[in-house]
Each structure stands twice: as C-alpha cells, then as structure tokens.
Amino acid sequence: MNARFLAPLAIAATLATGAAHAQNQATNLPNLRIGLREDPDIMDPTLARSFVGRIVFTSLCDKLFDTNERLEIVPQLATGYRWEDPKTLLVTLREGVTFHDGEKLDAEAVRYSLMRHLTMQGSFRRGEITDLESVEVVDPMNVRLRLKQPSAPFLSQLADRAGMMVSPKAAEAAGRDFGARPVCAGPFRFVERVAQDRIVLERFPQYWNAANFHFNRVTFQPIVDSTARLANLQSGTMDLIEVTSLADVPAVRRDRRLSMVTAEGQGYWNVIFNIGGGPRAQTPLGQDARVRRAFDLAIDRDALNQVAFEGLHTPASQPIPPASPMHVKDLRVTTRNVDRAKALLREAGVRTPFPVDLMVANSPEMRQVAEVMQSMLAEAGFELRIAATEFASALQAGARGDFQAYLSGWSGRPDPDGNVWTFIHSRGAQNDGKYANPEVDALLDQTRADGDTARRAALYAQAFDIALTRDRARSLLWHPRLFVAFTQRLQGVTLLGDGMIRLQGMRLR
C-alpha cells in the first residue's frame, strides 16, 4: 500500500487510541457525591434564582469571569477585558472553547447569551445587567458591550449567573424548557435530574481546563435535614456536604474521618426598620431615629453570636463584609450601652416598656436569635414581640411594608453594590423599610459610576454615615461564616466567600 494512504490511517489510528485512552482515564476517575441543603430550582442560568442552584451551576456552566478569594475578577471563558471608555467594555474570549453539544463558543454565542439574559421573559438576570444597552460582535473572539451609563459593578455581574454562557443552538431548540436539559460550557455536562432526589453531571472531556478536574461523575443530592446530611457524610454515602447548622460543627471537628473548610460569607443579617412603608411605619420606631439608635445600642452582638452561633459568625457594622476592599474600616460594630439606650428612649419621650413587633423567619435558629435579642432589648426598655412567620409570608409582608422591624438576611454579592444599593437606595427593589434619603441616593449612584475602589469606599463611608449611623435605617447584626465538611479522602477542597463549591484541583483518594 502506498505510504501516502498509510499516513492518514496511522494518524486516525493514533487519534482513535488517544481518544480511547482519554475515555478510559475518565472512567477510571472516581465519582463525587455532594449533599446540598435543598433542591435547586430551575437549571437555566437566565431563570434560576436559588443559592444551591448556583452551586450546581459552578460545575455546569462557566462564566465569562470568576472571582478569587480576594474578590478580584479573574478570567474564565473570557481571557481579558478592557474599558474603552466608562461605558464601553471590550471582552476577549478564550480560544477553542466548545459547549457541551459541540457548538463553538464565540462572540456570537456570547451576544446571544447576554441578550437572552436581558430580554427573555421572566429573566432574573435582567436586573443585574440592566445597564447593558447593546452587544457588538467585533470578531469571533471579541465582543464589545455598550452600557447605558457607567457602571462599576457591571463586570462583577459577568462573574455570576449573568456571565454564564449557554449554547445558542440548544437554547433556541429548547426555548423555555432549556432548564430541563441545560447545555453550557462548564467542566461537567448535564446527565439527568430527578426532582428532589438528585442532579447528575458527568465530566466533559473537551472542557478547556479538563486536566484540572478529577471526577467522572458528580451527583448533587438535596438532604434538607442537617443532622441527616451529616449522618450521610459520616456513613460515607456523601463525600462533601454543606454545613448549615452550626450545632453540627463540633461533631465534624471531633470526627477524625472528616475535614472542614470555612470562609467568611459575603452576606449579612440585619434588622430592617419600617420607616416609610405605610401605616405600620407610623410609630416612634419608624419616625424617630433616637428610638432606632436605642434599639441598636441595646444589642450585644458578641453575646448574640456566642449564644446563638457558638461564636462562629462575625459581628457586623455594615453590609460590606470585612474581606472586601471597600469595607468601611472606620465604621465599628455597635458596642452595647444600655444606659445610653434608656436615655435616648427618655429623650424621644416614649413610654417604656416600648413595644416593637419583630418579624422573623420561622426557623429554630432565627427564633433563638430573636429570643436573645428580646431579653437584651428588655433591659433597655423595649418589649420585643416576636412574630415567627413562614418564609413566603414574611417575604410578602416585607414587600408590602406590613411589619415594624424585620430580621432578615442576604447571601451577599462580590461587588458591594449588590449588598447595598438595592437595600438602601430609595428606588432599591429590596428596600423593604422604604428608607429614602436623597443624599444617600446621590452617594450610592456615584458608587455605581466610579470605577476606582478607594473612591467608591469613601463614598460608601459617607453613605453609611448618613443611612446607618445617623438615620439608623437598619441594625446590622452579623456576617455569617460558611462551612463545608468532607471526607478525609477528599483533597484540595477550598471555599470562597461566595459559598460555591469549586471542583477544580479537588481529588478523591
């Protein structure tokens, strides 16, 4: 036979054995089982909204960017970016990336995904990238994003679900049912989902960074009861679990077969005061900042943390966590001062014990927090009446302004804007207390327009000085810590403040 014909045959044979070898390697890899706190909602990055859903997406759908432990933006599907002017962002894509259906990830696919996030009916990403005006394909590897106005937090949105890219072909074909069979460009591809039982992903050999992922299959299983979740880890049915009850932390530490990593979360818990939300704001608590200041001074954050959380969380002074470069260092955690609190109540002319209704989610942990606060506040002259309310009802009551004080939490976002603007700005979608101050609004708008970290931090300091220190729109309580427990056989587990489980570099012995 002619050597000219033999050469391609030899190449084909080599490729075939190479592919078979890669396949064998993949099947030799171990599987990983992860226990989640609840069943994720829809697996479509445009329509999804749950925290646990984001954990699954981390292995399924790559984003244009990611964040690192210092909350800095790092490349993922994009290799770089450049602000051409404050309203124009040029994004350069990674070469040779394919979606799970074999389609190429190029500038056109990015344009499609971003426009889907922006325009699809019922999109939960629209609010995150609302500043996006248009997307231009410069060439196959470059896209230009034009914004309506300068937006400092915009880039960080592309490091979350709004930056997740979907295969245009698969998305077009599936329409609104895309979430039943998502096709993205992450390290693992979707295999199956049995609602409330499991979500199974398998290794995607063509992933751009496949060499750093060492599992064949990953199964996410919701186990709602925290004790049962831990028992699954202890008995070896799970390899890694989210630890949601801090009472489980000592048990994990005692067990020599288990390990744990922890990270300071990006979120916070606070008491929202109803200041402008209808008739229930018409009390001295809603109308007189001195009463709210007295409330704030009566709470001992350290003691609360010790009693309710075994001292594991971090007392908070502001919505921006200490790990953020924009954390306002001069704003200190309120120190308890009962005498000052009593004096403020006297000044405000309210009769003690002054009744305050506190709405809390109906969970044992939050009821305990409320009860600890109740006894602290009683010493200062408040009569805290706890209204334990089922979660969905509390959300609605919060949005309607049907509360006086509301103990509420937020999971947090890498850019401080996601922790502040929507809660304190008068047009903020989650400003349940309807706090409105034009000065604060102006300062917060400036934090969005300015890309400089130091200047933004200074603007946040001024805004907090008015909204938190002077007006006491909210009482900040604590920043939660996040915990992930796993078998000793699992190595290379890291946890960032976003609570996402990144499988990169992780190995099961």
Added chain:
Amino acid sequence: MWGWLLRRLGQIIPTLLILSVLIFALQQLMPGDPAIIMAGEERGDPQVLAEIRAELMLDRPIWEQYGAWLWRLLHGDLGFSWRIRQPVGQLILEKLPVTLQLGLMAFVISVAIGVPAGIISAAYRDRPADWAANGIALAGISTPNFWLGIMMILLFSVQLGWLPPSGYVPLTEDWQQSLATTIMPAFVLGGGIAGVFMRHTRAAMIGALGQDYVRTARAKGLPERVVVGRHALRNALIPVITLGTIELGRLLAGAVLTEQIFSIPGFGKLIVDAVFNRDYPVVQGVVVVTAIIFVSLSLVGDLLYMAINPRLRTA
C-alpha cells in the same frame, strides 16, 4: 351489587370536583404572593411582577384560572411546576412509585406487627403478653418519627454501617438496594401505625370474644384456635379494615417528616416544597391525585367488607 358499585363511582366525580374548588379557594387564602416568591431578588420591580403574573395567569379572575386548570385537567394535563418548570404529571409519575413502595412496605410492617399483637393481646387479656403488647404499642404511637428516624440512621448507618442513611434506589434498578434504602423509613412509618392497629384489633377482638356466637362456638367444643381465628377475628376485622384503608391512604399521601429525614423523593416532600414555594400547580396536582387514591381506597375497603361479611352483599 353492580348498581351499588356504579352509584359509588358516580359519587366520586362530584367529590373530586368539590375538592378541586376547595383547593383553589384555600389557595387564595394562603398568605404569600407566588409572584413575589418567583421574582426572588427582583421582587421590588413591578414590571417583573406583572410579567410573572401574566405568564401564570395570576392577573386573571380566580374562576377563569380555575376554568383553565379544570379544562387542562380533563385533557390529562396538570400543568407545569412554576419552580422547576417540569410537567406536574411527570413529577407525580416520578414520585408515585416511590410513595407506593414506601407506603405499602410501611403498611405491611404495621399490619404484620399490629394485627397479630392485637389478637394475642385480646386472647390473653390482662396477662403479661397483653401488658407487653400494650407497652410496645404505646411506645410505637408516642415516639416521634423524626427522632426515631435520626436514631435509626445514627445506629444502623453511622455506627454499624449496615444500611444507607438516605436516598432512594428504584425497585426496577436494583431491588436489594431499593429495599435497603426503604426499610428504615418504612419501619419508622409502620412502627407508629402498628401501635394503632394493635389497639384497634385488641378492642374489636375483645368485643367479638364477648359475643353470644363465640360462646356458642366454644360450647360446641371448637378448639380455641378456631374460635378466635375463624369466628371472632372475622367479625373483628371490619373496623380494622376501615382503619387500614384510612391509614394506607395517609401513607400514600406522603409522609413528610420521614421523607425529609431519609431524603426519600416521594409525595410528602413534593407537596411540602410546593406549598412553601407557592408552586400552586404542583399542590393542585398532588392533592387531586391523593384524593383519587383516597377515594379508590375507600371503595376497596367497602368491597372488602362485602368479601368478609356476606350479609352486606344484599344491601
């Protein structure tokens, strides 16, 4: 008898219709706006809320929503889950075998323990066997499921490593693994109900054993085994069957806490998650299917009475 059966079947349709109206009406009373929950972090944006309400028909009058739902139901379409966008029919079909398996296993365990214990207890009334059976029954009834479940997981899964602590494997996939994953939850569920069966069987047996026909049977010189087994038990079983259909119905409607602890993806978990997320189509679908199961079971119960008591057949 056929006429009776037709009449009974005829009663089922209005029952289900009334129930469906009730579900719709009660949903309106439930606090918490589904659109606000669906909107999540966008809940302050009126445009988002309006879009969601329009898509889910929540902006239409309640009777219109009901009509649309009923029309689809008559065409075999239960709608789709608002939360995870899967067809409700598919969700129910996924969960039904799980709940059936768990429910039937729990039922068998409860009957296998409860009925013989009740018979022995009645036959040896006020003797040590009776006291022991009563004590065990009381313990079974009064032990909370979630506590027993956690203790069993800690003992059999964590300490001894005999059984998987949670999860579910379908019978068709691997029957041994399937039994291994369901035996603990079935025991937790069945154990509690066994106590109820034992108490009812005992009371009914004591009643039956005091009847004239039992005295007659004894006077005829029949052995005690035949007196208890054939004469007294057959009559005592009627209230026990009634109880059995009710308990089985309850088991098949899902066992929330037990499913939660053992992470069994059955009806109980499905409906609780749906209620908390105000996922109305799932709530409606599950309630309708559960109602059909209940009504069918009560029909089966009636047929069983006839099999046991021939006098009822002429009624």
